[in-house]
């Protein structure tokens with residue numbers, strides 16, 4: 574009987590179909606091998622050949638049929654496109670990347686759970702950027718009318734910056750914060766008045782429309798993402814939700830500062846400076862400056878039309 578699926582038996586879903594067909598080819602090859610092996614196991618003498626004539630004839634016929642079938646199917650595969658069934662390098666690499674990203678997320682989450690108990694690290698991080706500096710930076714890029722802007726804070730922690738923006742006049746419904754550690758998200762909600770949106774999410778897949786935010790803050794997050802392809806994926810996602818003339822402001826430890834940190838704090842961070850940022854945000858203009866232990870960067874899309882007022886950012 575023909576072991577290959579024909580006509581209405583073929584699964585409709587192309588992926589299932591490919592898998593089923595692969596399995597069938599494998600089975601067929603297995604069977605061919607087994608029968609060839611059975612043949613080898615027979616010690617053929619002249620007498621034996623005579624005695625086993627029927628068996629040999631049957632085997633020969635079977636093998637011939639199988640070969641015909643294989644050739645028919647090879648021809649069929651050739652007709653519909655070989656490449657579909659060959660291991661696809663791009664596909665394999667994509668799967669490997671996804672696996673690495675998954676592991677990276679799990680690892681970081683475990684670490685954060687420990688780290689939030691040791692608040693010193695983040696406490697010293699918060700001290701790096703004062704309000705005055707942030708306001709000046711925003712203003713230098715034309716964002717001084719707070720009633721008009723929308724802000725997304727990536728890795729918002731307890732929502733401290735978003736509440737500041739609310740104090741400065743941004744409407745709460747134009748403020749959103751995400752953090753991937755859910756107790757922190759709950760805590761941020763508890764501390765804030767209703768209106769600001771706090772979401773438990775990872776920044777490589779955001780549930781916001783394209784060009785939704787004028788300002789995206791990313792303080793102390795990218796430096797924790799050790800996998801380069803995940804950093805790039807996050808960069809693409811942030812640029813997607815950033816308005817055409819918007820700005821991404823990011824703050825990360827420098828390589829020098831990292832080298833001086835306690836090893837257990839440093840082991841899951843990397844120093845992020847100009848060079849790494851250009852990889853994460855290609856085709857963007859980046860203004861980078863060092864603030865003691867951190868690098869502050871302002872990123873804009875290349876085709877941004879908004880005038881920059883002060884080259885130093887304040």
Ligand SMILES: C[S@@+](CC[C@H](N)C(=O)[O-])C[C@H]1O[C@@H](n2cnc3c(N)ncnc32)[C@H](O)[C@@H]1O
Pocket residue numbers: 681685695698699727728729730731733734751752753754757774775776791792793794795797798
């Ligand atoms: C150094 S703290 C900074 C908090 C806040 N952005 C600030 O400047 O005050 C980093 C925060 O980002 C969160 N975080 C770190 N890596 C993240 C990631 N890959 N995705 C989402 N949140 C992340 C942590 O849970 C933590 O709340």
